Amino acid sequence: MQVLSRLKAKLRWHHLVHGGIFLTAIALFPILGELDLFEAFYDFSRAHEDWELDELAVLVLLLTVALLFSVIYQARHLRRMAREKEAMRQAASAKARHDPMTGVLNRRAFKEIARGVAQALSPSDAPRYIALMDLDKFNPVNSLHGHEIGDATLQEVAERLKLEAQASGTVARLGGDEFAVLLDETANAVQAERAAQRLVHEIAQPFFFGEKAVFIGASVGLVALRYGDDITEVMRRADKAMGVAKAEGRGRFSWYDADQDRQAMDRETIAADLRDAIAHDQVAPWFQPIVEIDANHVSGVEILARWFHPERGSIPPGVFIEIAEDSGQIGTLGLSVLRQACVQAKDWARPLTLSFNVSGVQFKDPNLVPSIRMVLEGTGFPPERLIVEVTESSVIDDFGEARAKLEELKALGVAIALDDFGTGYSSLTALQNLPFDRLKIDRSFVTNIAKRAECQKIVSGIVSLAQGLHLEVTAEGIETVEDLAYVSYLQCQRGQGFLFEKAVPGDQVGELLDGAWQDLPTVPVSLAKVVGT
Structure with a gap:
């Protein structure tokens, strides 16, 4: 009976110990699994089932100590990983917030x-x-x-x-x-x-x-x-x-500056609207007559761009032309207006010339000549009826380059006029070096000329110079009969200004040609009062 009791007790302890070993193994599973020791530990316990109670107790004690060290190791490992993760997060945050080259904020x-x-x-x-x-x-x-x-x-x-x-x-x-x-x-x-x-x-x-x-x-x-x-x-x-x-x-x-900013934003809005208006031919050509002074009839017109905005109303050319230049749209705008003008002028009763002003920005465009050629060919407008006007400021930077471009234009069959003559610093050099056919005296010298002796001398000199160079002359800015009388006295061939007519839309040019020009002012028979002779 004692033997049987001892055997049962031993079996109970075996079960208890095995249970403890099993629970310990579960606790140690994360580490034992990583070290591939769980199966080895289980095999060891099965192979030593005959151990005595004191031996098993020592084993359990060792396993408990091992478990304690495992827990401590895991805790320290987790804390180290947390610190490294936080350091990486802070480094990433600093990198995301700072400029890598200078170290200051981004x-x-x-x-x-x-x-x-x-x-x-x-x-x-x-x-x-x-x-x-x-x-x-x-x-x-x-x-x-x-x-x-x-x-x-x-x-x-x-x-x-x-x-x-x-x-x-x-x-x-x-x-x-x-x-x-x-x-x-x-x-x-x-x-x-x-x-x-x-x-x-x-x-x-x-x-x-x-x-x-x-x-x-x-x-x-x-x-x-x-x-x-x-x-x-x-x-x-x-x-x-x-x-x-x-x-x-x-x-x-x-x-x-809030006011200045509002103006800038307004210009940006106009620039955006202008792009759409050009695409739909909403910037239209208007025409100001150029008059043969002696014959008292219209021989040509100058093309002037006009834009009626659906919300802003009429926008002055001085506003939208400048915006077109600043926004890089002046080339597209000019060609759109020229194309429309050529189409309309083909149906007029008389073959008037069209004077087309090219800005300095347009003149520097390498596609200027091919674009004008394309317009002439596309509309069928006769090249000999087109006069391209350029300002002195467009050509003075490089006379060699300017000459080449002007000769390309003349090869198309068009005439070339020097616009705003007298306002620059090297007009004589421009006339000497470049192949112009005409020149236009700036309005600042012509308007109210009968009362300004200095302007009389300047205009007289310009006309004499042009005659010597066999250039045709147009006087701009004729606003009174006295202005007309004086430029006629100086033998200026053509005149342009409000005295004759302001710019009109294309559908009104026909009316002017049909007879409205019979009321053109005539030059007084006696000029003594005007010219002081």
Whole structure:
């Protein structure tokens, strides 16, 4: 019986120990599984079922100690992984918020900070100020000294900005050679201006890299940041102010001007509308008559562009022509108007000449001659009826290039006129070097000429010069009978001006040719009163 009792007790302990081993193995499973020891441990326990209780107790104790060390190891491992993960997160966050080259904030981080400032302000708080900077004359640095010096220059710029901003300012590189500074919260408008002046001064100082010296500058736009401001709009305003600083000569600062910005936005809107209007031939040709003074009849017309906007009404040519030049649409606009004019002029009762004014921007376009050829061929308009007018400012930069282009135009069969003669600085040189057929005396010399002795001498000299060079002459700006009388006295062949007619749409030219010109003013028989003889 004792033997049986001892056997049963041993079996119970065996079961208990095996159960403990099993539970311990489960606890150690993450480690044992990684070390591939779980099966080895199980096989060991099965192979030593005959161990005594004290031996098994020692084994359980060892396993418990092992479990304790395992738990400690796992805890430390998890803490280390958490620290590494947090360090990686912080490094990634810093990298995402900082410019890798200069170490200052990037555009995204700067806008986040500025947005937070705007949200933290109250309606009664004084505004903060942002200085947006673009480096002047930086592009040549890379080409002259190499990208390594260019990068080093940007780094030095960032350091100077940080020194100027001190600890309370926020400096960022927005991209390329553009930086921004959110000024100290104690700064007022006067202090903001002083800070901007210091920034301009600091960047204007030379940057030394060994024996090399780099000279650049900075243009700064200043803008106020107020409660609830939209940061995207604030940065747009700062960019506008910076553009003004550049336009005014660079190396300076400029405040954002709301009125000026509204005008700029209005111009941008007009430019967009103009693009659509050109595409749909909504900028139409109007025609101002050119009169043969002695014969007292219309021999030609000058093409003038007119645009009636569906919402703004009539937009003056002085406005939309300038916008067309600034926005790169002047070539398309001019050819659209010329094409429409050629189509209309083909149906007129008399073969009037068309005078087409080419701006300086258009004249420099390498596609000018092929485009005019295409218009003439596409409309079937006779080239000999087209007069291309160019201003002196269009040709004085390079007489050789200008001559080549003018000869290409003459090869098409068109005539060439020098417009606004007398207003430039080298009109005589232009006449001497370029193949003009006609010249037009600028209106500033003709209007009210009977009362201006100096203009009488100038116009008399121009007409004599033209006659000597066998050039036909048109006097612009004839507004009174006295103006007409005087240019007629000087034997000027053609006249143009409000005395005859302002520009009219194409559908009214036919009426003028049908008889309305019978009432043209005639030159007085006696000119003694007019010319003082």
